Amino acid sequence: VLENWEQGSTATFSRNENYWGDAPPVETANFSYSGEASTRVNGILAGEQDLTVNVPPQDVPRVDENEGTTVKNVPSTRICFAAMRPTVEPFTSRKFRRAMNYAIDVEGVIDDVLSGFGTPTGQPTLPMMFGHNPDIDPYPYDPERAAQLVDESGFAGAELNPPCRLGRYLKGEEWMTAWCNQIDALPNVSCEPNLMDSASFVSRLGATGDQRMDFFIWGYGQPTFDASATLRSNLTGEYRGTFRDEELRDLIDRADSEGDRDRREELLQEVNRWCHDEAVWIFMHGQSSIYAQNTAYEWDARSDELLNANEIAPVE
Numbered sequence: 001v002l003e004n005w006e007q008g009s010t011a012t013f014s015r016n017e018n019y020w021g022d023a024p025p026v027e028t029a030n031f032s033y034s035g036e037a038s039t040r041v042n043g044i045l046a047g048e049q050d051l052t053v054n055v056p057p058q059d060v061p062r063v064d065e066n067e068g069t070t071v072k073n074v075p076s077t078r079i080c081f082a083a084m085r086p087t088v089e090p091f092t093s094r095k096f097r098r099a100m101n102y103a104i105d106v107e108g109v110i111d112d113v114l115s116g117f118g119t120p121t122g123q124p125t126l127p128m129m130f131g132h133n134p135d136i137d138p139y140p141y142d143p144e145r146a147a148q149l150v151d152e153s154g155f156a157g158a159e160l161n162p163p164c165r166l167g168r169y170l171k172g173e174e175w176m177t178a179w180c181n182q183i184d185a186l187p188n189v190s191c192e193p194n195l196m197d198s199a200s201f202v203s204r205l206g207a208t209g210d211q212r213m214d215f216f217i218w219g220y221g222q223p224t225f226d227a228s229a230t231l232r233s234n235l236t237g238e239y240r241g242t243f244r245d246e247e248l249r250d251l252i253d254r255a256d257s258e259g260d261r262d263r264r265e266e267l268l269q270e271v272n273r274w275c276h277d278e279a280v281w282i283f284m285h286g287q288s289s290i291y292a293q294n295t296a297y298e299w300d301a302r303s304d305e306l307l308n309a310n311e312i313a314p315v316e
Helices: 037-045 057-065 094-102 106-112 143-153 172-184 198-204 227-236 246-256 261-278
Strands: 002-006 010-014 028-032 069-084 118-120 158-160 163-165 189-191 194-196 215-220 281-294
Touching: 037 057, 037 281, 057 069, 057 281, 069 094, 094 143, 094 281, 106 118, 106 172, 106 281, 163 172, 163 198, 172 189, 172 194, 172 215, 172 281, 194 198, 215 227, 215 281, 227 246, 227 261, 246 261
Parallel strands: 158 189, 163 194, 163 215
Antiparallel strands: 002 010, 010 028, 069 215, 069 281, 118 281
16 A cells, blocks of 8 residues: 655655555565665665665675675676667668667677676567577677768768666666777767656657657566567567668567467577667677675575565564
8 A cells, every 4th residue: 555655766665554455564665766786785784675676786795794785696687778760860870870889899898898798689679588599699889880871871980979768777977888888989989878867767668759868778667477578568669669671570470479389489599580680789789787785685686687576474
């Protein structure tokens, strides 16, 4: 039962004593929001919180070594990428879109910025999802090839300013800035990140006119573990789909109308191959979920990022 709500700040719930099922083990659950990782980490170390999300890798030892707290880490269903609208220059050129992928040192940023807490990607589907194609490798880091493809695309001198959502992802500002800097390092493209607070960014998702985003960086997570949900929502969907290609839509439709499970998986793998080859995104990484937890409670981290109060119980 919702007891109190302050927009952008807190929400407090109490146990519903009239619920038809088993009663949750906790009587109240208070959710508070902070876009500052340091605030979240300091809060749990001080005993002000019992569970927090997106712990920066550099703070993992502090949490693990602190009496009464521990770290839980699982791969999440959230995939981080840069969307490109192929009806808008310079993204009308597949060569340019592929160049942007070769310009990014995905593994290097995962190692240096995320301390290894991430999975390189080369398709819109993560390894734990149905339809993931295990035969697709991420684009290799090759800035010379990237610069050559930019020249061949006819869009040398392109100036990019992608909106980037802050306060939501593991070290989001750091990895977004790092990838923009790598694109900016090309001799024939400039790239400056447009760092935006979460509310401002979300308000522009699916917008039209001057507010429409044709090139932006963000992360998308979904709990179904099925490739089709990610593909439709982000590529061909009417709300925020950025790659409304008829061939792609037909491929997804074929997969979703297939009743045989094995054949459907093969068709979804074909869709992921198509997305890789067409470079529908700048493929970045699958996010790891790093949680800090009060050891006075029992709780198992989930890859779908759901935080269900009825799955948290005091240690007996």
